[in-house]
Amino acid sequence: xTKGEETKQFIIEKAAPIFNTKGIAATSMSDIMEATKLSKGxxxxxxxxxxxxxxxxxxxxxxILSSKLETEVRQGKTAEEQLVAYIDFFSNPLNPPVIGGCPxxxxxxxxxxxxxxxxxxVNAAIKRGQQLLTSIIEKGIADKEFDPNWDAAEFATxxxxxxxxxxxxxxxxxxxDKMKTITTALKKNIAAKRL
Numbered sequence: 001x002t003k004g005e006e007t008k009q010f011i012i013e014k015a016a017p018i019f020n021t022k023g024i025a026a027t028s029m030s031d032i033m034e035a036t037k038l039s040k041g042x043x044x045x046x047x048x049x050x051x052x053x054x055x056x057x058x059x060x061x062x063x064i065l066s067s068k069l070e071t072e073v074r075q076g077k078t079a080e081e082q083l084v085a086y087i088d089f090f091s092n093p094l095n096p097p098v099i100g101g102c103p104x105x106x107x108x109x110x111x112x113x114x115x116x117x118x119x120x121x122v123n124a125a126i127k128r129g130q131q132l133l134t135s136i137i138e139k140g141i142a143d144k145e146f147d148p149n150w151d152a153a154e155f156a157t158x159x160x161x162x163x164x165x166x167x168x169x170x171x172x173x174x175x176x177d178k179m180k181t182i183t184t185a186l187k188k189n190i191a192a193k194r195l
Contacts, residue, residue, distance in 0.1 A: 002136070004045075004046070007038075007042070007046060008046040008047075011032065011036055011038065011043065011046055011047070011053070012056045012060050014035040014059045014109060015027075015035065015036075015054075015056075015167045016060040016061050016099075017061075017098075017099035017100055018031050018035060019054055019057040019061070019100075019107075020057070020099060020101065020103050020106055020107070021099065021100035021101075022100075023045050023106065023110050024050075024107070024110055024111070024118065025110065025114070028050075029043060029050055029053075032053065034050075035134075036190060039099055040190075049117065051115075054115075054118070055117055055118065055121070058103065058107050058118050058121050058122075059096055059121065060135070061100075061103035062103055062104075064097075064098050065098050065102070065103055065104075066125070066128075068089070068097045068098075069086070069089050071095070072085045072086070072088070072089045073085050073086050073089070073136070078140070078141025078143075078145055079137065079139050079145050079146065080146075080190055080191075080194065083137070083140075083159075084187060084190070086132075086133065086136070086157070087163065088183070088188060090163045090166075090167065091176070091180075091183045092179070093166070093167040093170035093171050093176065093179060094096060094170060094175070094176055101167070101171060102164065102167050103122075104126060104129075104164065105164055105167055107122050108122040108123075108126075114184075126160070130156045130157060130160050131156075133152075133155075133156035133159055133160060134152045134153050134156040137150060137152035137155060137156065144195060145194065145195060146193045146194060146195060147194075147195060150193045153188070155193075159186055162182050162185075162186060163176055163183075163186075165182070166179040166182040167179070170173055
């Protein structure tokens with residue numbers, strides 16, 4: 001990496017948790033300047049405006065989330081273990097894997113009516129998450145681990161939406177009680193499909 005590329009990456013890494021915690025609209029370039037200790041001129045050398053930096057921060061947060069999730073899921077030897085690992089990864093919204101909480105929920109909620117570029121990034125990440133879950137279930141069906149009549153795409157949608165909803169409920173209430181209920185129910189549904 002060149003010095004300029006290193007500085008740009010440094011800014012993204014410092015800005016990403018701020019955007020994920022405060023939101024795009026509430027984060028100012030002054031917040032980023034304070035975190036990076038860089039001048040406004042230095043910031044604008046690397047990023048045309050706050051929106052360009054915000055998009056890079058969204059990408060960075062999504063990459064962190066995806067990388068950590070994939071590491072956890074890969075540890076499962078069976079499809080059921082992988083699904084449980086996926087659920088467990090998101091089971092404690094009060095101690096999230098990405099600083100500030102789930103970037104899909106945070107940026108998706110903010111961008112749905114205000115930022116079409118971020119909205120599309122979040123939508124693409126949602127689709128990738130659902131496809132990952134669907135492929136795990138389909139592999140479990142092919143390996144004769146799960147009921148062949150299980151609708152993989154349908155359950156992937158239910159699982160994904162349940163975890164995101166549970167995340168919101170936990171963050172708003174300040175406790176994980178509802179998320180525990182959700183994760184227990186999801187795991188029971190998976191166990192019920194076991195052959």
